[in-house]
Amino acid sequence: MVLLSGGLDSATAAAVARREGFALYCLSFSYGQRHDCEVDAARRVAADLGAIRHLVLAVDLAAFGGSSLTDTTLDVPRNRPLDGPDEIPVTYVPARNLVFISLAASWAEALGARDIFLGVNALDYSGYPDCRPDFIAVLEQAVNLGTKLGVEYPDTPWFRLRAPLIDLTKAEIIRLGTALGVNYSLTRSCYDPRPGGRPCGACDSCRLRAAGFAAAGLPDPLGSDGVWG
Amino acid sequence: MVLLSGGLDSATAAAVARREGFALYCLSFSYGQRHDCEVDAARRVAADLGAIRHLVLAVDLAAFGGSSLTDTTLDVPRNRPLDGPDEIPVTYVPARNLVFISLAASWAEALGARDIFLGVNALDYSGYPDCRPDFIAVLEQAVNLGTKLGVEYPDTPWFRLRAPLIDLTKAEIIRLGTALGVNYSLTRSCYDPRPGGRPCGACDSCRLRAAGFAAAGLPDPLGSDGVWG
Numbered sequence: 001m002v003l004l005s006g007g008l009d010s011a012t013a014a015a016v017a018r019r020e021g022f023a024l025y026c027l028s029f030s031y032g033q034r035h036d037c038e039v040d041a042a043r044r045v046a047a048d049l050g051a052i053r054h055l056v057l058a059v060d061l062a063a064f065g066g067s068s069l070t071d072t073t074l075d076v077p078r079n080r081p082l083d084g085p086d087e088i089p090v091t092y093v094p095a096r097n098l099v100f101i102s103l104a105a106s107w108a109e110a111l112g113a114r115d116i117f118l119g120v121n122a123l124d125y126s127g128y129p130d131c132r133p134d135f136i137a138v139l140e141q142a143v144n145l146g147t148k149l150g151v152e153y154p155d156t157p158w159f160r161l162r163a164p165l166i167d168l169t170k171a172e173i174i175r176l177g178t179a180l181g182v183n184y185s186l187t188r189s190c191y192d193p194r195p196g197g198r199p200c201g202a203c204d205s206c207r208l209r210a211a212g213f214a215a216a217g218l219p220d221p222l223g224s225d226g227v228w229g
Numbered sequence: 230m231v232l233l234s235g236g237l238d239s240a241t242a243a244a245v246a247r248r249e250g251f252a253l254y255c256l257s258f259s260y261g262q263r264h265d266c267e268v269d270a271a272r273r274v275a276a277d278l279g280a281i282r283h284l285v286l287a288v289d290l291a292a293f294g295g296s297s298l299t300d301t302t303l304d305v306p307r308n309r310p311l312d313g314p315d316e317i318p319v320t321y322v323p324a325r326n327l328v329f330i331s332l333a334a335s336w337a338e339a340l341g342a343r344d345i346f347l348g349v350n351a352l353d354y355s356g357y358p359d360c361r362p363d364f365i366a367v368l369e370q371a372v373n374l375g376t377k378l379g380v381e382y383p384d385t386p387w388f389r390l391r392a393p394l395i396d397l398t399k400a401e402i403i404r405l406g407t408a409l410g411v412n413y414s415l416t417r418s419c420y421d422p423r424p425g426g427r428p429c430g431a432c433d434s435c436r437l438r439a440a441g442f443a444a445a446g447l448p449d450p451l452g453s454d455g456v457w458g
Contacts, residue, residue, distance in 0.1 A: 055292060057288070057289060057292060058287070058289070059286070059288055059332075060286060060287070061335060063284060063286060063336075064335050064336040064339040064340075065339050066338065066339030066340075067339075088377045088380075092377055093335075094334075094335045094336075094338035094339045094376065094377070095331060095332075095334045095335035095338055095372070095375065095376050096335070097375060098331040098334060098335070098371065098372065098375045098376070099328070099331045099332055099335055101331075102324060102327045102328045102330075102331040103288075103324075103328055105323075105324045105327060106290060106293050106322075106323045106324035106325070106327070106328055107292075107293040107323075109295065109323035109324055110293040110294050110295030110296075110323045111293075111295075129374065129375055129376055129377055129379065129380045130375040130376070132374065132375070134374055135371060135374040135375035138367060138370050138371045138374055139368075139371040139374075139375065141367050141371075142327065142364060142367045142368040142370075142371045143324070143327065145358065145361065145363055145364040145367055145368075146324065146326060146327045146358055146359040146361070146364035146368065147323065147324050147327070147358055147359070148317045148321055148323070148358055150358065151317075151358045152317075
């Protein structure tokens with residue numbers, strides 16, 4: 001089971017799972033995000049990786065609001081200092097990874113799958129609480145306590161939340177994925193795309209991506225600074 | 230925040246929250262359940278309790294399958310021994326409470342709410358792992374670790390998963406709710422209702438309800454044995 005957003009991190013996590021020999025079941029969400037074009041990117045990535053199945057589930061987190069990613073009356077910050085004080089940006093979506101991992105656990109249990117791969121990583125976790133290692137570890141416990149398979153296998157936890165990128169920088173992720181044959185031209189990272197899905201080049205996600213490719217010494221197939229062409 | 234299923238337990242938990250002075254925000258799910266009429270019951274209960282807002286979110290757990298509540302090709306057991314060996318029945322929906330509580334946490338965080346009331350109780354927890362106290366306790370930790378409000382208030386956990394019925398029998402729940410003015414005629418419990426929403430009288434949920442009213446020495450306003458009068 002892989003949570004696939006359409007961005008480069010989760011595509012790389014999926015490639016790690018494939019290298020380990022797993023058959024891939026990929027789950028994506030149409031959650032009312034303003035960058036819904038990432039769902040099409042997730043479809044392309046799943047097909048390119050040879051996923052057995054890719055499911056796109058609709059969950060309307062925009063009904064709750066509270067984030068500039070789901071509420072278009074709020075602005076996505078442009079050219080925000082990325083090395084500034086440790087604050088949680090307005091692009092944080094309340095409890096998003098908790099919701100997504102819970103839904104992945106539900107599908108995994110219905111399938112009898114054990115390993116749930118996540119693209120969370122160190123760069124994200126500097127800003128988003130739901131990308132922290134301690135959260136992932138405690139949630140793994142909760143998943144095993146609150147599921148049939150979890151309680152039927154109490155000695156070795158049935159479900160494993162796998163975060164193979166958690167300690168990697170964006171540049172290290174890009175090098176790893178490149179070595180594993182990830183086609184990054186299929187991925188999309190922008191939070192606030194222009195018409196046609198063209199990246200804005202100024203949101204945190206575009207800028208982290210551009211800095212990551214630069215630090216890795218590799219060209220972004222989407223364009224030299226994360227902007228198309 | 231109250232997770233309201235439309236059944237009698239969550240209606241009682243909502244009444245407990247109201248007694249404590251909370252303004253009620255109620256969340257229900259249309260998740261592909263065969264007893265979707267419970268959502269209408271939840272609407273009636275929310276209105277009767279004077280909820281500030283009642284949101285019904287669509288989350289298609291039937292896309293995952295694995296339960297007789299979401300897969301109509303599987304039968305709901307009829308007249309199953311309720312005091313038999315401790316096994317998890319086929320009506321278990323994979324990771325359902327994990328998913329529902331995660332979504333409640335997402336809305337609660339967007340609202341700035343702290344207390345999330347759940348109708349889970351001892352009778353359920355004999356069969357369903359996601360009604361156990363240890364699961365609820367660890368998930369509460371995870372919610373606080375993986376949310377903005379949780380990490381901003383690290384000393385006293387911001388979010389509290391409240392399960393006021395956890396140690397009560399069905400009869401005790403019914404007595405409590407009756408004392409708090411819950412109108413149980415608005416609730417629906419049946420897993421496998423007949424056309425028009427008429428309870429089957431034979432599923433676990435109908436029988437636990439009937440046994441609960443009998444043990445409480447009170448009439449079920451839906452009829453003497455959980456079947457419409």
